Amino acid sequence: MANDVLVSFRGVQKSYDGETLIVKDLNLDIRKGEFLTLLGPSGSGKTTSLMMLAGFETPTAGEILLDGRSLNKLPPHKRDIGMVFQNYALFPHMTVAENLAFPLSVRGMSRTDISERVKRALSMVQLDSFRNRYPGQLSGGQQQRVALARALVFEPQLVLMDEPLGALDKQLREHMQMEIKHLHQRLGVTVVYVTHDQGEALTMSDRVAVFHQGEIQQIAPPRDLYEAPHNTFVAQFIGENNRLAGELVSRDGEECVVRLARGEEVRATAVNVGAVGEAVSLSIRPERIRLNGHSEACPNRFSGRIAEFIYLGDHVRIRMEVCGKSDFYVKQPVAELDPQLAVGDLVPLGWSVEHVRALDPLQAE
CATH class of the missing domain: 3.40.50.300 (P-loop containing nucleotide triphosphate hydrolases)
Incomplete structure (x- = not known):
């Protein structure tokens, strides 16, 4: 070539x-x-x-x-x-x-x-x-x-x-x-x-x-x-990204389990991780997160509290408190947004294994 x-x-x-x-x-x-x-x-x-x-x-x-x-x-x-x-x-x-x-x-x-x-x-x-x-x-x-x-x-x-x-x-x-x-x-x-x-x-x-x-x-x-x-760095710099810090619990080929600071465990795709016990950064795009009933089939399920709606015309960004993070974002097309959702609601949410990537811990600049 x-x-x-x-x-x-x-x-x-x-x-x-x-x-x-x-x-x-x-x-x-x-x-x-x-x-x-x-x-x-x-x-x-x-x-x-x-x-x-x-x-x-x-x-x-x-x-x-x-x-x-x-x-x-x-x-x-x-x-x-x-x-x-x-x-x-x-x-x-x-x-x-x-x-x-x-x-x-x-x-x-x-x-x-x-x-x-x-x-x-x-x-x-x-x-x-x-x-x-x-x-x-x-x-x-x-x-x-x-x-x-x-x-x-x-x-x-x-x-x-x-x-x-x-x-x-x-x-x-x-x-x-x-x-x-x-x-x-x-x-x-x-x-x-x-x-x-x-x-x-x-x-x-x-x-x-x-x-x-x-x-x-x-x-x-x-x-x-x-x-x-x-x-x-690439995950944070390109597009919007939710980052969760944790440590590697186990790894099986392409998949791994990561424990977050408060004890929750996440099944993720292992992309750039070290040894068991080492720090890991999880990356999840806001549009890949499912809310309410849509989250039932997801292997990673948590609950989050709605803190704010940010209206952007064709879609809405929802700022949520999830897994101890107060700035966890979910992106939903306006056509798919549940009109019943309100600030303060506690809702189930989830994401699939292939949409959460386990990467290197973010270095302080």
Whole structure:
């Protein structure tokens, strides 16, 4: 499969002060044509990794390969990489068409080729009628589309995007997420995208690499990350998660039993656990919890007191007191919510073994 790898990070490290490693030991293969998102909290090393690939930062150790060639000594403008930033970085004194023509003229293309490509790029982002406007005359969403067209106009094999939608409002962001995703599907270009917004990462990507403290914690398709996190950091960072602390009582293959602080026992899927007697963190998604009669068939059954209803339009989050935790959340579609439920009610609830994952205990930051 090595021939479908476009970018390879091999043992890449980055330190700014010679002591602290912002990127620890990055080994990562990016496949041709894939949409890969680097996701993580600020300071986790995702943007630094992107900037090393772009050539704006130099690795302290290790090597980055593009199509089998080492990039370590290649300046940014020779890397055949398109870039889209959060602040658009358009030239204010140039029209939209001139902004798009710029990367082509520095590459020495002929005028007829340039005008043909600019025309193509404008229609790709549906801005044909804006070619003679200046960036200052465009909305944020239009400017972002111009920035996108400029990154694609010279038909690079790789496009890097650093929080490109960070400055847009929620509705426009969601619209642009779909536009970028569909453009990617149409053009088949390889995209490496950086964001700290997990919803954006899940919506757009073929694979997501979750960064934390300079290391990739897990790299997988969105659904796998959400449904099958490898460790507690990923479970907590991606989507909403109920965490229960306990210790391992026994393990039988894929299944284990965990005792919680107050003595309750939970049957769980053993994913990332140590020896019997060691601390374990249980992870359960709020939408996987069954209430009242729906919980009768569940192997893990407890009772919980309803503390608060949080209405979110299509679903309701119910904050409950369960197993000594006052912030245990249950998520229910509005259509399935029992209208009789009230704050203060004590109700039975449960979950199945495959929906509770036994993971490493959460380390204090």
